[in-house]
Amino acid sequence: MSTPTLVMWRLGRSSPEEESLDDVAAVALAARERDVGMAPGQPFLLRPDGAADTDVLAFFTSSSFKMLSEQTQSSYAKDLRIFLSFLESQGRSWKGARSSDLLDFEHWRRRDPNNEHRVSGAKFSREFAACKKFFGWQHKRGVIPRDPAGDDIGPPGSTGSHSLRPRDARPVRVKWLTPRAFRQWRDVGLGGRLIDGTVDSSWRGRNDGRNAAFANLLWSSGLRLREAGTLLVRELPSPNTDAQFLRARLGNGVAKGRGRDFWMSAAARSQLEAYFVSTRAEAVSRARRSGVYEDLPGRQVVVGQNRSGLHLVNAKGQSRTISVDQLDWRERSNLFVQEEGGIAPAMLFLGDSGLPMHYESWEAVFATANRRCTQLGVPVTCYPHMLRHSFALRMLVTMLHAFDRRMGLTPDERRDYRMLFGDPWTLVQTLLGHTNPQTTRDIYLEPISGLQVDLFLNAEESTQAEQEFTDFVQRHLAATGLVNDGGGGP
Known part of the structure; x- marks a missing residue:
């Protein structure tokens, strides 16, 4: 397989609500999009030359695609665009795609030394999920004779199978900030302060x-x-x-x-x-x-x-x-x-x-x-979702400490309290709006997933929750490299 120079499919979005359009042609376009089942602002793909592929468009107007959340629709459209463009660059039609094409795609996306934009296992896992949904739907519809994106696939003639779901894939690669690191980033980066x-x-x-x-x-x-x-x-x-x-x-x-x-x-x-x-x-x-x-x-x-x-x-x-x-x-x-x-x-x-x-x-x-x-030498980088992760970790540490130390409950009283109100994990799940508590445990609170509760039970008493959190980070979490406590300064 040669290292591809991608010939990109075009990513577009359907028109907004008709009432927000002044141009007559734009209104007519919005009406045609509604006629084929496109919702306002919905993503779709066109061929590199701008021509429409009716079978590809049919996927984006299908109930299977529309049932996805708006954010997932946008992500899947971008991910599928990469694979279709990869096929185009190899001179192949998506209708003739084979499992070997997906294996080549996986190699290029994740391990090809000539690809300067290699992606993580988690990112490729999402791209593969988009391909699997697209090809599975087209196969079920009868557009393609076989689904090249089965769970376990291999090149033609191979005796074994190869799973394209990366074993090292993690749902989210997350990092956290301590209160001190957050204040430093906010004050310097957003507030115009010096270090x-x-x-x-x-x-x-x-x-x-x-x-x-x-x-x-x-x-x-x-x-x-x-x-x-x-x-x-x-x-x-x-x-x-x-x-x-x-x-x-x-x-x-x-x-x-x-x-x-x-x-x-x-x-x-x-x-x-x-x-x-x-x-x-x-x-x-x-x-x-x-x-x-x-x-x-x-x-x-x-x-x-x-x-x-x-x-x-x-x-x-x-x-x-x-x-x-x-x-x-x-x-x-x-x-x-x-x-x-x-x-x-x-x-x-x-x-x-x-x-x-x-x-x-x-x-x-x-x-x-x-x-x-970065320019001022502050060793803190932050993105919006990192603050959500940091909130989750702070809340869990605070609640576990409050539940098992400050409340002064006996083991029997703690059991009764948990039966009535749930344990701290459930409370954090509620704060984050997760439907599944396992999501809270596996993704957002990874730094403490392998620690025993006695790390909290045996923590030294403190009257300030922030100091408790900082002490805990310094003793147990800093070595993971996932928690940023900032640098010098106040």
């Missing part, structure tokens, strides 16, 4: 408060990027309480799998309030003065609410009622509310334009902060 904690006089950041508030929200709540990045102002809990953690609710349309309750720290909520009345209010005011909100295509303004949901009116004067639970990220970004000074976006996080930020744009904010930390 010694002083203000960088050359710093010209415009959205320090917004960015720090978002990072603190992830750190204190364990929310996923899409969940936090699409929050509506109305979904924030009231800040007027003496509780240390405040309870709120995520809608089905943006939560992974199902709506759920979540908790954020009171300190994080206070920072969000400060952002709302300062930087965000200024962005909204600028947008109103510039008329940004006046003729937005797809705009939906909330004009009322009852038990059935929100009453919305679009730019054409058409009305409808929808539950907050049903709002996906696109609908949230088009949602506006009426305020004393005029309409304003319903979503919490806005860009300089006064329009809602696309939740994936936070990746670029974090990447910029990482580059700044």
